[in-house]
Amino acid sequence: MKTKANRILDELENMFPEAKCELDHRNVFELLCAVILSAQTTDVSVNKVTPALFDMYPDARTMKDADLKDLENCIRSIGLYRNKALNLKKTAKDLDERFDGQVPESFDDLTSLPGVGRKTANVIQAEGFKIPALAVDTHVERVSKRLGLVDPDESTEGTESTLKRKIPKYRWIRAHHLFIFFGRYRCKAQRPLCGGCPFESFCVYLKGKTK
Ligand code: SF4
Known part of the structure; x- marks a missing residue:
């Protein structure tokens, strides 16, 4: 059976197939x-x-x-x-x-x-x-707490280790991009666009238990 983390990532892949690093660079x-x-x-x-x-x-x-x-x-x-x-x-x-x-x-x-x-x-x-790594920025931290993958009180470093435990290593790099795109364009810090969100049924934010 698929884990919750893998189900979420599959859904995010459908929503944001174009997710990638948005900082322009050549090397x-x-x-x-x-x-x-x-x-x-x-x-x-x-x-x-x-x-x-x-x-x-x-x-x-x-x-x-x-x-x-x-x-x-x-x-x-x-x-x-x-x-x-x-x-x-x-x-x-x-x-x-x-x-x-x-x-x-x-x-x-x-x-x-x-x-x-x-x-x-x-x-x-x-x-x-291209070394498997999972960077936790403000979007990754907020989204993973709202999705219930990480405890709302967890530190940034704790968020990184919890995500690394729950997400298979081969998906770490994609997970980072997908959470950022979801956080930047949909699950925004202020006024997230919750209508029709596929994660509404278990969203911790909607239950009022996290920011
Ligand atoms: S329901 Fe809203 S707050 Fe919850 S995960 Fe979806 S967009 Fe984010």
Whole structure:
């Protein structure tokens, strides 16, 4: 018999066959920069600044030598741009000095980089290297709690381990994209579009037990 997690994922595959990473990138370095820039801002606004950014700084070596003010100007239209410019420069320096200018594959190496936490490292492993990983962002956490896959009081890290236990490894990467699409376009944080939702019968949010 199919597990609840697999039934949900099958339904989400029907709803969002096009689900994928929405941050534009041509290589793992660009992906890493885009993910760093995406903290607390939308992928759409990141995609507006990255073409010019990557034209000016196509790799870690050029970005580490960037003038900080120039770097800030490139990304000025997105939130927290000063911090993010600094993080990009520091990350590029580390990549150049410790990893020969390449983005490392291992989780520990990734999280040793400035501005790279658990979520970013998981995204880079999954999207950049196709290594099974399950990044938990705000959409993944909210949706998995509303769907009753994860306890409403669970921490973000606890959410990741519960999902990894309940979802077969071969589906981790797709699960991340599907939950994000569902959370972004249907099961929104404010005023989710619940009419006709296939998960209404067991939705924890509708029972008033989670946000
Ligand atoms: S019923 Fe509404 S809150 Fe519940 S899973 Fe569906 S869209 Fe989300």
